[in-house]
Amino acid sequence: MQQTLWVLMNPDNNHWNEEFARQELTRLAGKWGVQFLETGETRDSGAGQERKFVLEGDEEDVYNLVAELDEALY
Numbered sequence: 001m002q003q004t005l006w007v008l009m010n011p012d013n014n015h016w017n018e019e020f021a022r023q024e025l026t027r028l029a030g031k032w033g034v035q036f037l038e039t040g041e042t043r044d045s046g047a048g049q050e051r052k053f054v055l056e057g058d059e060e061d062v063y064n065l066v067a068e069l070d071e072a073l074y
Contacts, residue, residue, distance in 0.1 A: 001059040004039075004052060005066060008073060011048035016073060024072045025053070031068075032061040 007025065009018040029036050034057035041052040055062050 001062055002054060002056045003062050003066075004054055005036075005069075006043070006045070006050040006052055007069070008045060008048050009051050013047070021073060024069060028065045028068050028072075029055075032065045033057055034061050034065050 007021055009021045025036060028034075034055050036056070037054045039052045039054060043050050043052075055065065057065075
């Protein structure tokens with residue numbers, strides 16, 4: 001399965017930074033066996049700067065990664 005994901009890398013409230021967000025994404029990708037690729041696309045979500053990633057792996061593993069990333073960052 002392939003899925004795109006926008007990740008808030010630099011929130012306006014400074015609760016985390018880009019380095020922490022990348023570390024969490026890398027850690028969870030390893031845990032769930034999911035590959036990810038940064039697309040280079042960015043957007044301002046109103047809460048900070050987001051980056052677009054493409055996730056690839058088993059559907060359940062991708063779902064679990066996204067759920068855990070949401071808990072870790074949001």
